[in-house]
Amino acid sequence: xxxxxxxxxxxxxxxxxxxxxxxxxxxxxxxxxIGAAGGVLKQTDGLFAEFGAARVIDTPxxxxxxxxxxxxxxxxxxxxxxxVMFGDFITLVMDQLVNQAAKVxxxxxxxxxxxLVLRTAGGIGANLGAQHSQSLHAWVAHIPGLKVVMPSTPAxxxxxxxxxxxxxxxxxxxxxxMLYTQRGAVQxxxxxxxxxxxxxxxxxxxxxxxATSRMVGVALEAAARLVEEGISAxxxxxxSLVPLDLDTIVASVRKTSRAIVIDGGYLQYGVTGExxxxxxxxxxxxxxxxxxxxxxxxxxxxxxxxxxxxxLPDSARIAAAAKxxxxxxxxxxxxxx
Amino acid sequence: xxxxxxxxWRAQLxxxxxxxxxxxxxxxxxxxxxxxHLPSHYHVYIGQEATGxxxxxxxxxxxxxxxxxxxxxxxxxxxxDPGRGLAEILGRSTGFNGGRGGxxxxxxxxxxxxxxxxxxGSCAGLAAGAAYGVKTLxxxxxxxxxxxxxxLEEGLVLEVFNIAGLWKLPLIMVCENNSGGAIGIxxxxxxxxxxxxxxxxxxxxxxxxxxxxxxxxxxxxxYEALIAAVERARSGxxxxxxxxxxxxxxxxxxxxxxxxxxxxxxxxxxxxxxxxPHAKWLQQYDPVLRLARELVAGTMASQEDLLALDKKxxxxxxxxxxxxxxxxxxxxxxxxxxxxxx
Numbered sequence: 001x002x003x004x005x006x007x008x009x010x011x012x013x014x015x016x017x018x019x020x021x022x023x024x025x026x027x028x029x030x031x032x033x034i035g036a037a038g039g040v041l042k043q044t045d046g047l048f049a050e051f052g053a054a055r056v057i058d059t060p061x062x063x064x065x066x067x068x069x070x071x072x073x074x075x076x077x078x079x080x081x082x083x084v085m086f087g088d089f090i091t092l093v094m095d096q097l098v099n100q101a102a103k104v105x106x107x108x109x110x111x112x113x114x115x116l117v118l119r120t121a122g123g124i125g126a127n128l129g130a131q132h133s134q135s136l137h138a139w140v141a142h143i144p145g146l147k148v149v150m151p152s153t154p155a156x157x158x159x160x161x162x163x164x165x166x167x168x169x170x171x172x173x174x175x176x177x178m179l180y181t182q183r184g185a186v187q188x189x190x191x192x193x194x195x196x197x198x199x200x201x202x203x204x205x206x207x208x209x210x211a212t213s214r215m216v217g218v219a220l221e222a223a224a225r226l227v228e229e230g231i232s233a234x235x236x237x238x239x240s241l242v243p244l245d246l247d248t249i250v251a252s253v254r255k256t257s258r259a260i261v262i263d264g265g266y267l268q269y270g271v272t273g274e275x276x277x278x279x280x281x282x283x284x285x286x287x288x289x290x291x292x293x294x295x296x297x298x299x300x301x302x303x304x305x306x307x308x309x310x311x312l313p314d315s316a317r318i319a320a321a322a323k324x325x326x327x328x329x330x331x332x333x334x335x336x337x
Numbered sequence: 338x339x340x341x342x343x344x345x346w347r348a349q350l351x352x353x354x355x356x357x358x359x360x361x362x363x364x365x366x367x368x369x370x371x372x373x374h375l376p377s378h379y380h381v382y383i384g385q386e387a388t389g390x391x392x393x394x395x396x397x398x399x400x401x402x403x404x405x406x407x408x409x410x411x412x413x414x415x416x417x418d419p420g421r422g423l424a425e426i427l428g429r430s431t432g433f434n435g436g437r438g439g440x441x442x443x444x445x446x447x448x449x450x451x452x453x454x455x456x457x458g459s460c461a462g463l464a465a466g467a468a469y470g471v472k473t474l475x476x477x478x479x480x481x482x483x484x485x486x487x488x489l490e491e492g493l494v495l496e497v498f499n500i501a502g503l504w505k506l507p508l509i510m511v512c513e514n515n516s517g518g519a520i521g522i523x524x525x526x527x528x529x530x531x532x533x534x535x536x537x538x539x540x541x542x543x544x545x546x547x548x549x550x551x552x553x554x555x556x557x558x559x560y561e562a563l564i565a566a567v568e569r570a571r572s573g574x575x576x577x578x579x580x581x582x583x584x585x586x587x588x589x590x591x592x593x594x595x596x597x598x599x600x601x602x603x604x605x606x607x608x609x610x611x612x613x614p615h616a617k618w619l620q621q622y623d624p625v626l627r628l629a630r631e632l633v634a635g636t637m638a639s640q641e642d643l644l645a646l647d648k649k650x651x652x653x654x655x656x657x658x659x660x661x662x663x664x665x666x667x668x669x670x671x672x673x674x675x676x677x678x679x
Contacts, residue, residue, distance in 0.1 A: 028473065054473065060503070065462050065496025072466020075451055076401070077474060096493075100459060104452040106675050109435035111446040113678045144676050168678040 004187055010043055010180040012154035013119075016161035017044070017081065019189035021051050024079060027165055028055045030070055031083030031119075040085060041121065041180060063092035067118070071100045071170075074116040079165060087122025087174065088134045101170040102145030113168045117161075123176035123214055123264055124311050130300035133308075135213075135264040138271050140172045141241045147171040147195060148241040152216035154184035156239055159193030166192065176214040176264065196243035200252070204234035207258040207322045210249055210275055211235055215262040221315035222322065229319075231326050241271060249275065250282045257288040258325045264312055267295040289325050294318060297336060310335035344560045346637035348394055352556050353628050353643070355390035357650040359410035360600050360625050362419050365658045366409065366426060366440075367588075367596050374427050374662060379440040381594045382410030384586030385513050387624035389414050391556040392481065392511055395563035401471065401480045403451040403464035406441045407513075411483055417445040419654055423661035430671075431664040437675075451480075458491030460484050461510065465497045468506035468576075479507040479570035481563075486514040486530040486580075489537050498578075502544035505575035509566040510546075512537060513553060517584040518622075527592050529585075541578040553581030554624040584622035587615045598623070602647050605629035606640060 007015070021027045029047060031039075035058040038045035048056040059066035063084060070080040084090050090097070097118065104112050122135045141148045147169055151157035157175070164171040201216055202223050211219035216237045223233040236252050238244055253259045259279050261272040272293035279291050294313040302308055313321075313335070320332045344352065363381040370379065382389065389410045396402065404411040409426075413419045417433065425432025426440045433445045441455030451463055464482030471478040488494050489512070501508050514537065520526030534540055538548040547569060551558040559581055566577035588597035597615050604611040604619055605626040611619035619626060632638040638646075 026474070060496070060499055062496035062499060064493045065465075065500060068459060068462020068493055069466030069469055069497070069500065072403075072451065072463035072468075073470035073473070074466075075463070076467045076470030078470045095456065096459070096462060099456055100452075100454060100463065105678050107434060107438045107442050108444050108446070108452050109433075109437050110675045110678070111434075111444060112452050115678075147677070 004185050006183050007154055007186050008180065009154045009157050009182045009184070010041070012158040012184070012186050013043065013161055013175065014045065014047070015186065015189065016158045016165070018047060018050065020162060020165040021047070021055065026077060027079045027081065028057065029081045029083065030057045030059055030066060032059055032061060032085050034058060034083055039083070041177060043121070043180070044083070063089055064096060067093035068096040068100060070116050071096055071104065071114055074114045075104065075112045079115045081117040081119055081165060084118060084120040086132050087120045087136055088131050090118070090120055090136055090139065093118070094139070097140065097146070097170070098143050102143050105169070106145060114170050115168045117164045117171045117173055119173045119175070121175040121177040123178050124301055124308055125178040127303060127305060127308060129303045133301040135174070135296065137172070137174045137241065138265045138269070141271060145170070146242060148174070149195060149239060150174045150213040150241060151239065152179070152213050152237050154182065155186050156193060156199065158186050159191050160195070160239060162192040163195055167195070174213065179214055182217070193239065195240040196245050198236050198238045198245035198248035200234065200248070201237050202233065202235040204232035204256065206232045206256055206326050207234070207260065208249070208252040208256045209233050209235045209260050209262060209318065209322065211237060211262040212241070212271065213264055215264055218313070218315050219262055219318055222318035225315060225319040226322055229323055231323060233322055246278055246282065249279065253279050253283040254286040257286055259287070260292040260294060260318065260321055260325070262294045262313060262318060265296055266298055267293055268298045270295055289328070292321055292325065292331065294321060297334065342564050344391070344394070344557050346635070349556060349628070349632060349637060352390045352394050353632060354646060354650065355393060355414040356386040356625050356628065357647055358419065358654070359386045359389060359414050361651050361654040362409055362413045362422065364596070364600065365423060365654050367594060369423065369427065369658060376428055377439060378593065379426065380407040381589065382407055383588060384622065384624065385515055385553060385583050386410060387556045387628065388511065388513050388553040388559050388581040388583065389483065391559035392563045395560050395567055396479070396481050399449060400478050401449050401451055401467050403460045403467065403480065403482045404453055405460050405484050406455040407485060408443055408453055408483065409440070412443045412445060412448070412450065415448050417448045420657035420660035421445070423657050424664045427661050427664070428666060429661060429664035430667040431660070436667040458484065458488040458494045461488060461494045461497040465501050465506055465508055468501070468508040469504060472507055477571060479509060479567055481509040481511060483511045483513060486512055486516050486537060488512070489534070489540060490530070490532055495540070498541045498544040498546060501576040502546050505573065507570035508576040509563065509570055510541070510576065510578045512578065512580045513583065514580055515583050515585050515589070517582055519585045520590050526590055538578060538580045546576045546578050548578045548580070550580045550582065553583040554622060554627055556628055583624070584618065587618055600625060602626070602629050602643055606633055
């Protein structure tokens, strides 16, 4: 039996990192301010003290060069976990990620593997403005050769990080910084969670809410509201976008006949559109109504406290949309009117 | 090898053979293109052979190498099978990358090459990362990166200079400057190196990296610089940047390579043979002819010896081309293999 403890999301990721670093001396961390400083959100706190400067490495503010180096290091047998301080900054590593990391194994006909994790935290909620609040996971989910995971709970955060580090492919691990203080149960250090295995966070009958990362918690709140309306929502958390567990999503929609896909990324050309299209392809005959998408508004994240909270759907809006689907009413409009 | 080591006559002959392999390989690529076998654009290494061949002589077999889109020469010069190289350039299943890479990405790991990037400057990041990797893993290997002068226009390369300087990486950055004599935009040609820096080596120098500028057609000069750099890297002295100056081959002035000159070793000792618009390049800048001339003048080899060696290499390349042409392309059912490592 494994000891079950309640820890924060941030601590759960830290547990996975330290356990894997103890288990495998080839696991190294690279990033900005992650060493003695312990990370700008204390997300690497204590690792420098335990593993030292040779394995917890502060890089200059040179995301492109340093990440390119992580790809080269992975080719020699290290297993780097590279931190990009803000999710918005993955734009700075994009060439090395898309044109190197994603393609080395395929292009070399398997001569090289690139076992590395790119870890980054995104999401709105800290009034950081348009360049420090985005959720750009759809950018990388578009690229064959990259795996993409989005843990929503401490247990998933720990289990998916263990799997990410042990995977022989580049894995992009998206955290939401507003989840860092959320608490939840975790188990021992070998409790890995396989990629491509969705988790049903709530069982229900009337409507399927496919939700990612922070939106899982918002969807759970919406489900509680819907109970008062006599509506039972099922919540499916894909956990990994690539690979995607379409079977679990489709089975749920075939059961409920209704689906809303909810994600913190932009709606235009985004994750919600991809999953909604897959549902339409594989569960069309079971659907009672169109598949709905809820996500970030298609605009730069506004700074003002009056505007930022409206940027993502809240539980009231998700509940209203679900109720409209179940009752056959008109679908309510967006947050900004 | 000890510091100050130089190339003895045997080693010079070995370097010369590497250069002939590089040269005739590229001439075969151009011939195969003319015959309609190549599906794509390509870049040739002609004119820079002395740099690559002398560098490869100084770098141990176990050391890692990263090259670029102009990397055919490094790959075959290091001993990788030219047949598999040509097969890859033709997109055949027998190629180094099984037809997945092509001319821009030739990579033979069994000869200790890293994955080859076709993006200008990226090689610097991958090689520096490998240098960090071997250092962290406690291996005695060093890493050599070959790239062109245009790479110094990329921000990533400047970032890597900074990190390599800070971390004292066991890295040798060989900048093959082939912009000498290039027409460039001003002359109505395609862009070549565009930089406000007067001396490229001063850029890495700012970051505390040891630098050297050598004549890239002089095998002895290149070799000695590389030997010093390898020794520095292996002994913990950090990164060296070597700028090897070459005069652009006339066939590389345009967007597509043209066989402006065809190699004939007899031009080396009979300058009257190399008439025509490119006579100056042949007589002054062709590194193959230069070394042939020096080997004969220094009585390290006779004309007949060199012509016999040339014939041997040509025959080997001809056989490699036949192998490539006869090789089957990959089948459609394998296209999706290896997107992910399993």
